[in-house]
Amino acid sequence: MPRYPFVKHSDGMSPADLVREIKELEAVGSEPRAEDADYAAGIRAAQQRLADVYRSNCTPQRSAAG
Structure with a gap:
C-alpha cells in the first residue's frame, strides 16, 4: 500500500521518517x-548495507592497546 502523508499509519512512521529512510538507503547506493x-532485491541489499554501516x-x- 502506498504511504500518503494524510493517512495515519499504525506503525508510527511519518512522512518525514519515510523521506529520511529513502535518503539513507540512497546514501548506501540504492x-x-x-x-x-x-527492485525488491536492490532495496534488501541497500537495507543490509545500511545495517552494516549502523553496526560499524x-x-x-576495540583499541589496539588493550
Missing part, C-alpha cells in the same frame, strides 16, 4: 527505478 525488474558506527571498537 537507486530505485520503476523499470527495475529486481554503533559497535564499540
